[in-house]
Amino acid sequence: MPEVIVIGAGPVGLLLGAELRRHGIDVEILEQRASPGPGSRAVGVHAPTLAALEPSGLTEQLLVHALRVDRGEARSEGRRLGTVRFDRLSARFPFVATLPQADTERVLAAAAPAPDRGVRITGLHPMGHRVELESDEDVRSAPLVVLAGGARSRDLVYAHPAARTYPDRYLMTDVDLGAHRDSETAVVHLDGDGVLESFPLPGGRRRFVAWDPAEASADPEARRRRMGHALERRGERGPAEVTAFAVRRYVAPQMRNGRLFVVGDAAHEVSPIGGQGMNLGLLDAATLAPLLADWVHTGTAPEADLRSWERERIRSARRAADLAALNTRLGRPAGPSVDALRRRMLRAMLGPGAGRVFAHAYAMGFDAATS
C-alpha cells in the first residue's frame, strides 16, 4: 500500500507527486485519462510559484522553456492607460514566466512518479486510519489521500459542488506571430466593445483572449471571424484555431477531512481572466507536501500546521477569485460614459504608487505562500 495516493495527473497532482517523492514518500498518482489532456490553458507562472518550486530544481527547468515577461500594459483605443512593472517588485523572480500549460506539465511529470493511468475514482471514504478509494475496477486504500482531480471531480468530496457561473464568454487563440512590437509585454486592450488580452509566449507565439457575447453563434467559423475582427481592430493578425470558454467561481469551505485533502481546481476555481488558477493549485501542493511528509515520517499529524495551511490556502483562493472577478467586470463592454469613467479609474489605479500594488496583486504577491 503506498503511503499517499494522489488522484489526478494535472499540474497540481503531478507537482504534489514530485514533491512527496522528493521528501522520500512512497506516493502513487491515479489518473483516469489514458494520456495527458489536449488543449492549451494556463500560460503564466508567477513569482511565488517560481520561488516555491526553486528548492526542487523545477523552476530552473521551467525557465528553460519559458519567456520572462517583465511588464504589462493597459491600453484603450491604442493609447496607453498605464503600465504594471513586474521587474520593479522585490521578488526573487521579478517577472511572469510564460509557457503553455502542456510544457509546465511535461516538466512536472518528469519529476513525478509515472501515473497509473486509466483509473477513474468513483468514491472516496475516510475510514479512521485510512481512506478507501473506489474505482470502476476495484477498491483500494491509503493512509493519506489527496484529491487533485480538477473542477469535475468536486462532487466526490463536497455536498454543494456547484460553482457560480458568470454571464461572460471568451474566445481564445494561440497564434504564431514571429517578431512582434510587444514581444516581451503583456497587453490588455480595454475598449468599449470588451477586453482583448494579449500575452507573449516563447517561440514568437502569442495568446489572445477576447470577450465574446454569450448569445453569439457557437459555429467554429463564426467564432474564428469574431476573433479575427477583435484582433484586426487592434492591429493584430488573424487566428488559426479558436476555442471558447465560460468563467466560474468556486472556493471550497474546507480542504481537509481527516486524512483526505483536496487541492487545485477541485477545491477552488477562479476565472482564467485573473491568470492565477493553476498557480493557486501549485502553491497548495508545494505547501502541503512537507506537512504530509512530516506526518508520514513521524507518524503524528502536524495538526496546527495543517490547520493554518487550510486557512491560508482558502484565504488565498478567495483573494485570487476576487481579483479575477474584478478583471472580469473591467473587461465587459461599456457605453461611452462608463468607458470614459473606466479609463479614468484605470489611469489612477495604474499611476505611480498605486501601480506597484497592482503589480503585486497580479503577480500573486498577496498569496499566503509569499509571506
Ligand SMILES: Cc1cc2nc3c(=O)[nH]c(=O)nc-3n(C[C@H](O)[C@H](O)[C@H](O)COP(=O)(O)OP(=O)(O)OC[C@H]3O[C@@H](n4cnc5c(N)ncnc54)[C@H](O)[C@@H]3O)c2cc1C
Ligand atoms: C482557458 C483557460 C485558461 C487558463 N489560464 C490560466 C492562466 O493563465 N494561469 C493560471 O494560473 N491558470 C489558468 N487556468 C486555470 C488552470 O488551467 C487550472 O487551474 C489547472 O489546470 C488546474 O489544475 P488541476 O491539476 O487542479 O486540475 P486539472 O488540470 O483539471 O487536472 C485534473 C486531472 O485529474 C483527472 N481526474 C479528474 N477526475 C478524476 C477521477 N475521478 N479519477 C482519476 N482522475 C481524475 C483529470 O483527468 C485531470 O487529468 C486557465 C484555465 C482555462 C480553462
